[in-house]
Amino acid sequence: MLIRHALCAPLCVNAALSSEADKRSRRTRRASAVAAALLAMSAHAHAASKFIDPEDGAFDLSDLLLTHRGVLPVPTLITEPAVGYGLGLGLLYFTMPKKSADAPDDAKAPPNVTGLGGFATGTHSWGAGLMHFHTWDDDHIRYLGVVGKVGLHLNYYGIQNRPRAYQLDGIALVQQVLFRIGNSHWYVGPRYTFFDARTRFSGTIPQGIREFEKDQRVAKAGVVVDYDTRDNMFYPSSGTYAELEADLARGGLGSSTNFQEQTARGYQWIPLSKSWVLGLRADTGFSQGNIPFFAQPYVSLRGVSDAKFQDSNQLTAEAEIRWNVTPRWALLGFGGVGKAYGRLHSFSEAPTAFGFGTGFRYLIARKLGLSMGIDVAHGPGQNAFYVQVGSAWR
Structure with missing residues (x-):
């Protein structure tokens, strides 16, 4: 055992x-x-x-875009009457500028933005481009650069206000540098615009176009003066943005023709209450000399085909009312009128353009103040809707 x-x-x-x-x-x-x-x-x-804002628990892309090197895709369903229906895609990349040690605590500089995009429509219109916006020295220097190529099938309306189809192809370049005056809200600096264009009409040249040239270069240089008190550059709730520009197009700059152009635009956002914001817009353009027909000032309104109302000069006014239903969601209504006049029509004889509609926005990146949404508009004999990133006023 x-x-x-x-x-x-x-x-x-x-x-x-x-x-x-x-x-x-x-x-x-x-x-x-x-x-x-x-x-x-x-x-x-x-x-x-990355997609949730800890402040309110809502869907938000701020952290993804700013701290995780994210890219914001902006798909667009194009319904612009001037080029027809189509699709577009933009990619936006954001970074925050470095803040100097002696900058005030409440100093806010807009984010740096790099954008790449393209579109195509059923009328065989297409375009592709690259842009970059950058600030330095606590927003004392602002740079904007754009380069792109387009192939557009458009209509020219002329004296009889009847569409005549034409094709516009070309490469465009914009370079601009603005310098802040002291610590004020004023900026001033040069802008250079170049467009190497080729135009073709199907048939005879429409009445009202003088000295038509198939191949033309628009090259103009000028001075830009900006005034900016907006609380946000993408979709403001208060403040003013105004811009004055005076340009000269000359052979020495690369232009095929000589002309002058002056533009002025101003936007004002007035907070009526915590939930309501009133926006007011005025936009003008004046030209003198031998300006190409496709480069003339035109009325730009939601619901109105771009370049349909085009002449030597244009005046446009628009108003927008916004209801902030929640801190994230907003509904808006808008309406405006404009006239293009000068060479084809006198001011009193020129047809009046109008557009009105409604839309919504969602605050998709709170830290950037970036909203996205859709506007639906009605204009003379047509309807259109637009995918908007921020304000429709550029």
Whole structure:
């Protein structure tokens, strides 16, 4: 009996040790599984946190765009009557400018933005472009650069206000640098615009176009003066933005023809209450000299085909009322009128353009003040809708 117990003792001890090892192994596997689950949940929560604003728990892209090097895709369903129906896609990349040590605590500079995009429509119109906006020295220097190529099928309406189809192809370039005057809200600087264009009409040249040239270069340089007190550059709730520009197009700058152009535009946002904002817009353009027909000032309104109302000069006014239903969602209504006049028609004889409609915005990136939404508009004999990033007023 003692011998049998002696012989069995090691086996029993080994069995006990083996049982204890199995228990530890099972506990280890359970702990590993729990850790893996917690890690997966943490990773999921971290990924989800990129799209959730901790301030209100709403869907938001601020952290993704600013801290995770994200790109904001802007798909667009094009319904612009001038070029027809089509699709477009823009990619916007945001970075915040560096703040100097001696900058005031409440100083806010707009984000740097790089954009790449393109579009195509059913009329075989297309375009592609690259833009960059950058600020330095606590928003004391602002740079804007744009380069693009287009192939557009458009209509020229002329004296009889009847559409005549033409094709406009070309490469465009814009370069601008503005410098802040002291610590004021005023900026001043040069702008250069170049457009190497080729135009083709199907048939005879419409009445009202003087000295038509198939290949023309528009190259103009000028001075830009800006005044900016907006609380946000994308979709303001208060403040004023105004811009004056005077340009000369000359052969020495690369232009095929000589002309002068002056433009002035101003936007005012007035907070009527915590939930209501009134926006007012005035836009003017004047030209003199041998300006190409496609480069003339024109009325730009939601619901109105671009370049349909075009002449040597244009005047436009528009108003917009916004109801901030929640801190994220807003509804708006808008309406405006305009006239193009000068060479084809006198001011009193020129037809009046009008457009009105409604829309909505969602604050998709709170830290940037960036909203996205849709506007639906009605104009002379047509309807249109637009995918908007921020304000429709540029």
